[in-house]
Amino acid sequence: MTSTQTGSATAAGAERAAHRDPNVLRWLGAYGSSAIGDNVYYLALSWAAVQAGTPAQAGLVTALSAVPRAVLMLGGGVVADRFGPRRVLISSDAVRCAAVLAVAGLLLVGRPGLWPLAALALVFGAVDAVMMPALGALPTRITGPGQLARVHGMRSLAVRLANVVGAPLGGLGVALGGTAGAFGLAGLLFAASLPLLIALRVAKKQPADDAHARGSAWSDLTGGLRHIRGHRVLLPLIVVIALSDLGFVGPLNVGLALLADERGWGAGGVGWVLAGFGTGAGAASLFLTTRGRVPRAGLVLSVSGVVSAVAIGTLAFVPNVATAVAVALSIGLISGLNGVLCGALLQAESGAAYVGRVTSVANFFSLGVAPLTFPLTGAAIGLWGTGPVFVASALVCGLGGVVGLCAGGLRRAELPR
Structure with missing residues (x-):
């Protein structure tokens, strides 16, 4: 974000810490309500799909969202930059609310089968494609540049809370009102975010911020890519994010279950290891929320990428669950710190008119490409075992840290004060 960005929201954010700013807290409440609604929705969708079709059909329905999300x-990012992140988020949550309530209504009056669920999944994937870049672009317009790390720490805490609260709420909704009740609950949570988003104050854009709107959508997209390509911090940072996610998500989401099965730890062991990771990540988020800024952020995130890679490789060779939990705790701490710093630097270094597009490129790798490693990780473990695959994944993560250390612009990058 450029230092010339002005407006009442930015000025207000600069005068007080983000966690004491009512405007930022409104955003956090809206984000938290929407994130909990996401968890309730995904549980309701999975349950409804299992009830309406075969296991294979249910898996296909739940995976459909990934297609439009990756493609669009x-x-x-172009949409978020053209129309403003606040307007996009209000529209997105309104569409999501209407869609899940419509499916809840269909489920109340009959058994519509899989087609409405498939259509709902596609709608959510398309909405996510415009919503996620807007989520990344909004913090730069509601707080001062020196508060970005704190805001990302708060956002990460909200995600952890949503993951803990959302699934039990969804299960309660199914138990009390069936899948229609769970979808209805998700719709209410999306609706609850709307008044908070409407009340949000955002900084006014500079005249220069609107210059890109005169071109076509394609020129906006290519302009955003050129902005990244010519930037001494953003280009290596995007590479670091891509490599870190490509090496990290496979072992955590697929490899861990296979490792527990191989070692005889059972589902309980997987739960304990994931709890260790979540505790570490939550602690890192809380630290950054209270501290607000980490000196030499570029160097710290690059070193943390290398250290995290060593811990990921070590996880495949630990002798028991207790040691695995301790290693997972350290991975959570390090990766939690790394993730917040990457997000804060990404927004701090992006030009004010390009934040949505820059965020969309990072999300494309994190949410579009990285999940493709799930089946590859499973197949590779079937061929070579957990040890070699975890080490190979760790090397990919470590390469991200090495890229950061070798890129002088990123290595010397600092968060705004």
């Missing part, structure tokens, strides 16, 4: 993600 880069275009979503």
